[in-house]
Amino acid sequence: MSSAIAHRSEVPTHSDQAFELLDCLAVRFKCHRGQEICRPGRPADYWYRVLAGAAGKCALQVDGRRRIVDLLLPGDFFGLTSEKENHHLVEAVVEDTVVAAFPRRRAELMADANPEIARAVRELAFAAIARVESQILILGQMSALEKVGSFLLTMAERLSSPARDEIMLPMSRCEMADYLAISAETVSRSLTGLKHRGAISLGGARRIKILNRKTFEEVAEHME
Amino acid sequence: MSSAIAHRSEVPTHSDQAFELLDCLAVRFKCHRGQEICRPGRPADYWYRVLAGAAGKCALQVDGRRRIVDLLLPGDFFGLTSEKENHHLVEAVVEDTVVAAFPRRRAELMADANPEIARAVRELAFAAIARVESQILILGQMSALEKVGSFLLTMAERLSSPARDEIMLPMSRCEMADYLAISAETVSRSLTGLKHRGAISLGGARRIKILNRKTFEEVAEHME
DNA sequence: CGGGACTTTGAAACCCTTCAATGCCAGTGG
């Protein structure tokens, strides 16, 4: 489930030589919270990689709702599409998110010339598939408790900080709601529900500690 | 949203020379309905492509439920992973589904040697990302009517038969339920709901005709 | 200290799930 790329809260060290070559093309920039990184309808001229912070690939619906299709953490690539235009809006979710942009044409030429780079890009695309597929499993859960529970476990893994089981969420309740396809109120209720069951403890809205993984599985099974 | 690869009910003609090379590696086989194509836990030694019929990439949950993570139609690739082992069960959904299997090692070597093939595989991976992301949007819909409605529109596009707007569903209600993360009964109710609104007509359980796309949009907006 | 954004909590309405029964269709055997 987890990709070959390490997810850390800071820039992953590109141990691969292939990446060092790609990185020569990269333009880095820092984003404010909510700042748009790429916009639907524009030509898809870049591949991107999150280096620090977090970003969300969003789809805007006709009714004004926002759906976060993919949550992008350090190490994750996005903008990988076979279309000529972007279909999604990508926004920074936390302040000072750092993104590297790779000019697509030149990156593709580099991939043509260097099989290692082609392989690396392929792997990154595969990682994106795995990410989105695992999100589908979360969205397919029956109850909101299960959704929030599996989201937290996934985040604990992806953010894998030195202190595992202690998560600093990069997003607000509202953004979790857009990501999990439930209302922000239900997200909140589910978290307090998990707290009351002794599965987690909350230290401020975004600091979450996983106390008892056993409880999560019980919740997952039938929310007893 | 739709990939560069044409989706037809029969084998797509591989106009690209790159594909012809890859096809030399392929082992083709025909599957019965429900037959497993690859199994979780086994080494991921192949890439696959559906040539005819349909297949479903399934995740089995602890409670015995089945979730269809990706619906694979002719032209679609699957088995694209960076892991050493498969995580999903892939099953044929219709009788006589034809699949081509590409030995992964050799296909990768071929991609290393031939940038066109590498590019083609990359595009196919990108297409898989687009497929799953659009499925996330469907799962994120509010009501079952919206889910079923947008599913039908998507299928009409992907199956694009000569007579557009006339779909022959490759799957049962139960499988649609597993794909849309709602119960089979609700799928049925939604279909009759759409019928009563004049959006579709049913000729047998699997033959569906889209009568009025306007109605779909109304449903999507707020299911009036 | 106040403002503002975010989070939590409450109550009513609504939609979906579940369980159950009925209906439909094709294939089989008498």
Add this chain to the structure above:
DNA sequence: CCACTGGCATTGAAGGGTTTCAAAGTCCCG
């Protein structure tokens, strides 16, 4: 030819979870 069977689809009713609207509470920052 017909009855029968099994799988699938449809429909009904009760119960429960989520959404929505609303209000109160919390936290951070100027």
